[in-house]
Amino acid sequence: MSELLVDLKAFLQSSPTPYHAVKAMAKRLDVAGYQYLDEADSWALSEGGRYYTVRNGSSIIAWCLPKAKSVIESGFRMVGAHTDSPCLKVKPQPEIHKHDYQQLGVEVYGGVLLNPWFDRDLSMAGRVSYLDVDRRRKQALVNFQKPVAVLPSLAIHLDRDANTSRTINAQTHLPVILAQGKHAGDFKSILSQQLIKEGVADVAEILDYEISLYDTQEPSIVGLADEFIASARLDNLLSCFMGLNALLNADSDEGVLLVCNDHEEVGSMSAAGAQGPMLSQVIERLVPAVEDRVRMLNRSMLISADNAHGVHPNFSDKHDANHGPLLNAGPVIKINANQRYASNSETSGLFKDLAQQVGVPVQSFVVRSDMGCGSTIGPITAAELGVKTLDIGVPQFAMHSIRELAGVQDVDSLIKVLEAFYKEKYV
Template sequence: MALRCLQLLRPPHLSLHKSYSPLGLPRVSISDATWRRLSRSPPSSRLLCSSSDQPQSPQVTDKGVNQNPQKSIVGDLLDYLNESWTQFHATAEAKRQLIAAGFELLNENDDWDLQPGGRYFFTRNMSCLIAFSIGQKYKVGNGFHIIAAHTDSPCLKLKPRSASSKSGYLTINVQTYGGGLWHTWFDRDLSLAGRVILRDGNGSFQHTLVRVKRPLLRVPTLAIHLDRTVNSDGFKPNLEMHLVPLLATKNEEIQTKSEERTNSNKSPHHHSLLLNALSEEMGCKCEEIMAMELNVCDTQPSCLGGVKNEFIFSGRLDNLASCYCALRSLIDSSDGLSDETAVRMVALFDNEEVGSNSMQGAGAPTMFQAIRRIVDNLVHQSMGEAAFERAIRSSFLVSADMAHGVHPNFSDKHEEHHRPGLQKGLVIKHNANQRYATSAVTAFLFKQVAEIRGLPVQEFVVRNDMGCGSTIGPILASGVGIRTVDCGIPQLSMHSVREICGKEDIDNAYKIFSSFFDNFSEIDKKLSVDF
């Protein structure tokens, strides 16, 4: 019976649009026939999976009524992942959802007129986003309750001069971004997405997003007949020589050679076949493409998997899963601002995978500048001085980045007593050397956030004989001295082109983040710490 309403692949949200406007909003063209077909579809056919994704009744536990019966957000997460091939698309989709939820778009270049009870956001570089809701009872000097994540993932990016050819093939020069498991990018159906600067007929320029959904590229592996020791010695590709996607056979380009050299004595920076594919997708002319920043993307849709459909198979789970859980919790909690004394905020940064040292990364003062502007906008002379500093001392930040779940085939890679499992709850990360920003105090407070809703959490520390990664948590914590906890949804295959996490862990993270926004003001009052 359950199989009747089972749908492994949710139809991609707004899959018919081809480009975005300069504001990042999708241009949609849907035929009348399509609207009629969608309107006739029974509700069950539009569900992601079984009734486990439907609203559930409150459950009675030994602590009383479990107040976490929210509907599942897994289906919406898959829609978000399928729209968000790049950090630019992830930000544009977040922007669309915030506007639909009634948030007001701000511009960093303008004066802000903020009010208690208001909901606002702004973007930077179309890859960084700060959204916030001001409590109706907020007083200047009160804290900010923040969830921070990052929009970028390891990928391949086109080089400024991508056109190359080898042995009769047209190839694309790419550079590696972040610490990816690059061998997983071989033999995948790949395409391109990102942002483009276009020149219009008036001589001005506009920023637009592009995503070519059909497979354009592939990086083929070498046949085992030509590499007999690959299984015994391991697959060790040279990333400059071997990680080069194929675009076409060279004879397909002969007819366009003259076009490539029009008005130029130099070789083209990009193959004309590639530019043609992009221009067709955007509905423009090749010569109108002035600049572009493109990622190589896997075309396989995000979906449910496993015999019980309990897993999510997708690229970019690190860290778009955290981004979406944070975003949704802010949107869905924003109706409960009447008694809120703090400011609720979500900060999504770019370039975490390469150190965060950019204008749009967590290393920039973007978030703290936003906090100061909010405080300054609401302050009155009667409030006293140092309002920003007092607000920071009362604030709390949740650094949300995916965590390493224990691998059944490599369980020895985890410390024996800290082996987070999938479907067992959000993971609090600890590191004595401050690779994570968690302290005993911040871990305790975050556990209280989960406990008040009866939600499970796990804990993780790395083995002493292994190195430890880091997050934006220590960067933000040390920026101005804000209390921080590092946590994450457990996953496998981190930094692969195709990752895996548990369906229940997504909903669990969403519920804990919602509890954080709903309850942290009261929880924080109960703890007395000698500052």
Template sequence: MSLTRKFADFLDASPTPYHACENLSLLFAAEGFTRLDENTRWQLEPGKKYFFTRGDSSFAAFVVGERPLEETGVRIIGAHTDSPCLKIKPNADRVTKGYHQLGVAVYGGALLAPWFDRDLSIAGRVTYLDGEGALKAALVNFGRAVALIPSLAIHLDRSANEGRAINPQTQMNAILQHAPADARFADILLNELQQSHPEAVEVLDYNLSFYDTQPSATVGLKDELFVGARLDNLASCFLGAEAMLNANTDVTSILICNDHEEIGSNTDLGAQGPMLGELIDRLVSGDAQSRQLTLRRSLMLSVDNAHGVHPNFADKHDDKHGPLLNAGPVVKFDANQSYATGADTAALVRWLARAAEGREAIPLQSFIMRADMRCGSTIGPITSAEIGVRAVDLGIPTFGMHSIRETAGVSDLEQMASLLTRFVSVTDISL
């Protein structure tokens, strides 16, 4: 199966961070990685491969290297499982003019306009009681179009194409159905849950999101573009997973995919939380100096999508730093360190991308924002500061970041997979 097809299948089956973690877990288990429980003591063996999840929405897989950590350090690939979206409010039911609607809360910096007139479904995690009163949790995916947010006809808003603001509180309540007198989303959700978990008798709470049911696709006369939802940042999670499945067992490497990057990472599941640091503590046997020596020899690739230069808005880019789709992965720079890249870490990535015996060169691009604009944030600087590891920010160039449907280059997906595989395969990355 081609990398693009595998990615499309993964993306379409992962409408929420919970589903992404479940699918990553299934993938790594099938490839011989052992699942670990954070609530137990671990007995880790050199040359063996493991994975675990936290909160069902953050994921980590790692290889315990056969060489000492103080010699090799740790290779870390960091990404995030969450994407901007519309979440369903706790008391979401609204009945207006005979329509049963659900109120939404905007998660992250979402582009709102593309959510109108889409065939929306619902997915997420539900906590419930079974018939014996036990508290349980399960993933839910309606898997079909059950809602929409219709646009207002231009006849009723003649200035709609002149920069109309969107109010998510009043203008983005999703329509579910013509409202019966006793319309309750809790009843609808319980009925859906019981299709796969018949023991459920009451829904206590949920974390649910709307998502677009349109599947991923390749477009363009030569199928050179890949379009789909949540490319930011499930593309990096998937490509990091592809690399880890081919990791060199001589050295220790980690793939960590945190939740909550889109809202600042400052949570127990986010990059500013303790998940990665605690994993490194479990890996390092010895005193504090052993940990410090290990981290001094370590490197993190913070992999998060980059802004490809939009041909209709080319002036939004520095004219010397406008990444093109299908022209290679992007190394991201920021003078104020909103990206973690430094000259030394960028040089290491350029070295990895060079042609060598038995491998072709991987083209690289550079990105920095215009001097009169601020860039976004990533997990790179956060992780670097939290655990004291050198880092570099890079990603594949995309159009429409934070839209309900984003675009990347097919070739860039393949090139990034190759670059990440080299990172966890070479025996020495010291500088």
């Protein structure tokens, strides 16, 4: 197994929530010599400097300023992705006791494919706000790591239509089993005990939390020839990983930037989402004068990286016959006439040229004309900044399932093209 895939598996396994993903990315940026900038502080930036900032613990922006010219002359080569994935989140008052079982009520986050969540070994992770022993408000990340919850299926003997017409009620069918009896205590007590186990010794009172359930099965390389990677949260931690690797690998003379936003799966409308002001505020601090900023953005481009639907051999009729991306056949340019994707002929042409230069094949995806089309942070960011934009991604199966599948060759391929983009002089 290549070192790249080893790193990818470790990143996916260490990132059960957006908070953990940003923490893992920040650690790699620290090692690479990037300087953390707190949004609440004044920023002193230098030519060729490497920096990053974090908002809400779940969104991150990293950038390098050009070495030999102003960023106004250079512009930014920007890559965007998102840190969140569809999942089940624990409710604020989740305790349910039925027939001697202790359960947790959950809320559906994003467009979850619900059936695969049944009969999995589930754990919990997220962020906790608490008071310490001196009654100071603090936050900490928590990750139970081991399986602590399960959502058993109903036996087919009791549901004879399970294979033909089963539907899932998110309110009544999804509470997970946490324990038998009432010995586990209330949920905040469980969190407090887990934080202490993880070395957070000053917890006096849990104030609130944002906790997600996740599958404990580790990422795997599968296929007779090791062609695929199977994991949770490939949409869209895979793009975060590829964008970060390209950023760290590219030794560019131009301005380069990586933005990974939270909340894409629920519309991006938040302070840390792509429809919020985080990226525009960072750019305003880098180029305060309006005219200079407009000139800089005119010399800039954004590549929005979010996985694409590979053509499933058992369901090929769900694709346009001429636009069915194959796994391990190269990154996919995503096109939609109604601007659900922000690609246009100029931005896709640049990407195709860069891909040819590094020997990477390119595919195209257009949704069937009689089906609805999803969207990405691409059109949102393009509208917020007024920057030309391209939507791309690597093809995958089982998008929004608890376990997804992508091609290992596509990971290396897209990193190569993104590196070339970061180095490109004219965009």
